[in-house]
Amino acid sequence: MNQKILEDIGMSKNEIKVYLALLKLGKVTSGKLISETNIQVSALYYCLENLIKKGLATYSLIANKKHFQATSPEQLIELIDNKKKELKKILPELKELQSKTEERIETNIYEGYKGVKGIYDKILRELKKGDIYYVIGARQIGDETNKPLNDLIINFHNQREKKGIKVKIIFNKDLKEGILKSIKGFKNIDYKFTDSKTNSYILVYKNKVINFLYTEKLLAIEIISEDVSNSYKQFFNEIWKD
Numbered sequence: 001m002n003q004k005i006l007e008d009i010g011m012s013k014n015e016i017k018v019y020l021a022l023l024k025l026g027k028v029t030s031g032k033l034i035s036e037t038n039i040q041v042s043a044l045y046y047c048l049e050n051l052i053k054k055g056l057a058t059y060s061l062i063a064n065k066k067h068f069q070a071t072s073p074e075q076l077i078e079l080i081d082n083k084k085k086e087l088k089k090i091l092p093e094l095k096e097l098q099s100k101t102e103e104r105i106e107t108n109i110y111e112g113y114k115g116v117k118g119i120y121d122k123i124l125r126e127l128k129k130g131d132i133y134y135v136i137g138a139r140q141i142g143d144e145t146n147k148p149l150n151d152l153i154i155n156f157h158n159q160r161e162k163k164g165i166k167v168k169i170i171f172n173k174d175l176k177e178g179i180l181k182s183i184k185g186f187k188n189i190d191y192k193f194t195d196s197k198t199n200s201y202i203l204v205y206k207n208k209v210i211n212f213l214y215t216e217k218l219l220a221i222e223i224i225s226e227d228v229s230n231s232y233k234q235f236f237n238e239i240w241k242d
Contacts, residue, residue: 017037055079056075111219131165133165134169135170136170165188166188173193173197194239200212
């Protein structure tokens with residue numbers, strides 16, 4: 001018999017020993033249970049008390065002496081049902097506790113050309129027709145000093161168009177000529193220019209914020225958080241209005 005099942009429903013190993021002995025012996029005195037289980041007197045009575053509380057055992061007085069016996073094994077199902085009922089009572093409190101916990105923020109770092117390509121590939125997988133993403137401080141298109149990245153982004157926009165994904169971009173003004181040339185003919189793109197000149201850009205979509213940094217090695221830091229993403233979208237909209 002797989003006694004682990006009985007442990008899983010909340011019975012201790014000693015309780016299982018006593019319960020199985022009661023099933024085997026029928027109505028029996030504590031002395032016979034001690035002989036059968038090799039459990040000390042104090043521990044035995046503790047187990048019997050718990051089994052009675054759980055509805056798994058009863059006792060009767062015969063010649064002023066307690067005799068114990070197991071109830072029907074079907075009572076085990078009743079025990080599980082009772083535990084489920086009790087659990088359901090506290091579920092609202094547990095859910096309330098969960099809702100009060102702070103959102104866990106996940107951070108991932110991607111390096112080099114392949115890392116950045118992986119991010120844009122994921123965007124194409126996760127966004128569908130009609131979805132929109134936002135870019136702040138963009139300088140990745142039209143920058144011929146970094147042709148591999150420029151080609152990667154142009155290819156990404158071609159695929160984005162085919163899927164019907166929309167984008168709103170705030171470009172850096174210092175690359176305006178090259179940008180206008182590169183995006184000519186693109187659909188589902190809305191853009192503005194800013195006088196700010198940065199060496200990075202931020203992309204926001206769904207619950208993700210990605211900060212692309214032009215260091216010695218191309219670096220992208222992805223933050224996965226609904227709260228952080230919403231705050232960046234709000235920031236984007238404020239800049240967009242100006």
